């Protein structure tokens with residue numbers, strides 16, 4: 001059967017196709033010395049993280065979701081000269097290297113077969129793995145230093161690209177440790193036959209915008225978190241572009257605390273039904289939104305002012321934009337300490353497979369019980385090791401095809 005044309009207009013339409021990344025050798029690079037810089041909160045047990053991820057992928061496949069693996073898509077495109085050239089250039093685009101080491105790194109990477117090159121671009125290249133290294137920068141490096149740093153956060157496929165309607169926004173990731181991820185998603189959506197003809201809505205050279213901050217609340221209505229990662233400038237640019245291309249009529253811009261626990265909007269709230277969210281109780285009453293619309297559709301990047309109203313309470317502003325009476329918040333009934341613990345462990349970061357059917361980490365027992373009491377079927381997955389990167393089922397998945405809502 002022909003694959004369905006890619007696209008998504010909501011968070012909860014039946015999920016048909018998703019991109020995941022099974023974590024691999026890149027996680028073995030993590031040590032207590034580099035976890036902060038590489039945005040992990042601990043050193044994961046890699047084999048167990050892979051088992052957990054395999055079970056996540058199996059849970060999706062068992063429910064009829066086609067799982068695409070990012071490393072395989074990457075290896076496919078690295079069979080062609082354009083993606084090879086672009087991604088090798090991106091891997092050595094680092095002022096630490098200097099010309100001599102850069103040349104040696106290019107020669108090494110250029111000699112690799114597609115699957116090996118894909119693996120190396122993801123796992124990185126350590127000093128002692130480089131054949132034929134030379135030059136001052138090389139000689140002054142330590143054995144374990146990275147010529148090409150690893151990408152352990154590629155696991156969180158949600159952040160480096162996001163589909164809005166039938167177009168894909170390649171993200172502009174804020175943290176240096178994640179910049180190169182966008183070059184990989186860009187190469188895949190540009191060169192893979194699966195995505196031929198797809199228009200790109202955003203790119204990594206623009207203001208910071210991360211997929212974890214973008215929620216498709218309803219067809220035509222986006223919520224965009226602005227905080228540690230996505231900037232107001234990024235939200236404005238995205239709004240202009242989705243209006244210009246007829247992909248949305250309203251963008252709700254939602255300020256969130258600029259701290260690690262709430263790095264993206266999807267760490268505090270995700271949709272579990274067409275009119276319901278699970279939300280961190282500590283923010284449910286105080287979250288606000290700026291409602292952005294356009295009187296006349298702008299051009300992609302013109303400078304005409306958008307219409308900005310607010311701030312207003314998020315739930316009311318969202319319901320008004322979505323054209324519903326009320327956006328329900330599933331009351332997790334949590335005491336503040338349990339709520340804080342389960343938010344940190346991504347209890348609010350669920351992946352909807354369909355209305356009222358969501359994947360969640362099993363460890364968040366109180367949040368999951370509340371979801372079930374509210375009529376949401378919860379598919380529980382283990383995440384004790386996966387969670388050390390601070391991301392849950394939504395962060396670890398990029399929906400590529402969802403059914404439109406009826």
Ligand SMILES: NC(=O)NCCC[C@H](N)C(=O)O
Pocket residue numbers: 038039040153156158159175178211212213263264266267389390391392394395
């Ligand atoms: N959407 C998400 O919240 N993604 C989780 C990203 C975790 C990753 N370690 C990061 O800090 O960017």
